[in-house]
Amino acid sequence: MSDPTETGNPAANPVAEAQTDASQAKAEAGKALADPQADLNQLLGSLRTIETQLYGIEVTQQVQALSDAEKQEFVAARLQLTSVINQLDTAQLGEVEGNLQQYSAELQEGIQSLQKSLNDLTGASEWAGAVNSIVSVIGQIVPLV
């Protein structure tokens, strides 16, 4: 994959460069998403560098000088690269979300267990209150007997 930051020069043919970048990004993202050991962060870092370059003033000024058809091709390729980055961002989040999901049943269980303990404690004081009421009634009856 070309990296204009390495040379410091704008792309010679921005349309072809953007198209190559987009298709290579798509291929590499596909490989990375299929490999659980892949470092998505590193791939995302290099794709973002290319994306920033493609959206930079220098490249944009070059593209403005091209024909309408070429501009459209460039825009489509650039958006394709953006889409690959979006999908990798989502995949990164999805991985964390999947891991968090694994613990949700146990968290629910913990919440229920804590609520049951709380209800039992509240129940104990309600029970004492009920006994107290009965004994109070007995206390009122005893003097009458």
Next chain:
Amino acid sequence: MKSVSRLLLPALLLTAFTGCATAKIPQFEAFANAGTAYTEAVDGLITQVGNSAVDANSVKLLQNRALAPVAMSDFQQQDKDMWAYLADLNQIQLQTTLLGSYFQALADLATSSAPQSFSTEVQSLATTLVGVTEEVRGTSIAQGTEIATAAGSVGGLVVKEIQGKELQRELEARKDTIAQILQLQQTLLAVLSSQTEANARFTTALDYEEEVVTPFMAGQVTQATQTSWMSERFSLLSQPVLVEQVNTAAQAARSLQQAWNKLLSNDLTAADVQTITDELAPVLASLDALKTETKSTTSTSGSSTAGTGATQP
């Protein structure tokens, strides 16, 4: 007096032998409150991260449209990407809310007034029993009031001990799960931080080129404009506020995990918990300010921009 001593002795023994669980209740309460504050902050930050991602994507779309017409299919693909991203963020928010509910349940149990209620009821019950006994015997019982008070205290201590033991039991049952979730929260915040930074950098990159690089390269920064140029450069090079906030929350997640470990080893101090709440205070304050701002915008414009709740048509 002997009977009072007899009643107080078990309470004293109970405190001496099993007082650990009771003594730990304030630690649970403090930890649970810090955890609730943490989940509240992360929930708000996730919403802001979603907003910044869509904003950055909109900037990209607009820059493309400024260059050439965008195919409908390309536009729809960007929407599809954003929906998928926001849907994942929503799922993560749900998981964070669940963690918040867990901390809340922990706090509810730790702050339960059941021991006090039980103590009051038992004291009242003992007072009534003393009265009934006096009626039956036809004589008064010496230190009847003290007996009732002691009975209430013992009752309260017993329930407090049960409360402490229940919290301890939950801690033991969930120690690994909560530790792993807090570890995952740190991973999540690291991901959110790098994504937010990339989005923020992209959004400001154009401004930087136009307002900093171009005037500088063209020799347009004069003595009259150099202060504002320097200020603009500093502002655009500084770490974006949202990234700072996400990093602060990541630090709070690390502190919360350390606090959890200390709770396990019975070493949690008020200072540990204060560190977490101090870390989160500015984040929560700024999120609150943002909510107020959004509410006033909504009330004047009739629309809302807050939340990751963008819905798929």
